[in-house]
Amino acid sequence: xxxxxxxxxxxxxxxxxxxxxxxxxxxxxxxxxxxxxxxxxxxxxxxxxxxxxxxxxxxxxxxxxxxxxxxxxxxxxxxxxxxxxxxxxxxxxxxxxxxxxxxxxxxxxxxxxxxxxxxxxxxxxxxxxxx
Numbered sequence: 001x002x003x004x005x006x007x008x009x010x011x012x013x014x015x016x017x018x019x020x021x022x023x024x025x026x027x028x029x030x031x032x033x034x035x036x037x038x039x040x041x042x043x044x045x046x047x048x049x050x051x052x053x054x055x056x057x058x059x060x061x062x063x064x065x066x067x068x069x070x071x072x073x074x075x076x077x078x079x080x081x082x083x084x085x086x087x088x089x090x091x092x093x094x095x096x097x098x099x100x101x102x103x104x105x106x107x108x109x110x111x112x113x114x115x116x117x118x119x120x121x122x123x124x125x126x127x128x129x130x131x
Contacts (some may be wrong), residue, residue, distance in 0.1 A: 010059040028074040
């Protein structure tokens with residue numbers, strides 16, 4: 001398997017994120033499985049999907065293992081690690097007075113479980129107590 005690490009500046013494009021969601025959902029899968037899912041979900045051709053897979057390997061977001069005449073793809077990082085890295089970049093670029101509204105927007109747009117909400121309340125209480 002290749003063990004490339006993604007460069008900080010090489011965030012996935014929107015199409016690459018769609019491909020990553022497919023691979024993360026399957027954990028480890030053959031290119032044909034990703035091609036089939038991307039065709040069903042997005043109407044993409046096999047060549048489009050294979051190009052996206054190649055780019056994700058080049059950027060270090062996916063690794064491959066050759067099995068016969070096929071490639072098995074798997075993520076190099078957990079989905080949460082990738083999303084946290086993206087969030088770090090977003091917060092680093094945010095204007096100070098925009099962080100609160102940005103977080104509010106994300107909470108409104110997100111599907112959160114009761115345990116997610118409980119954890120957020122705890123974090124907010126801790127943050128408030130520490131200020």
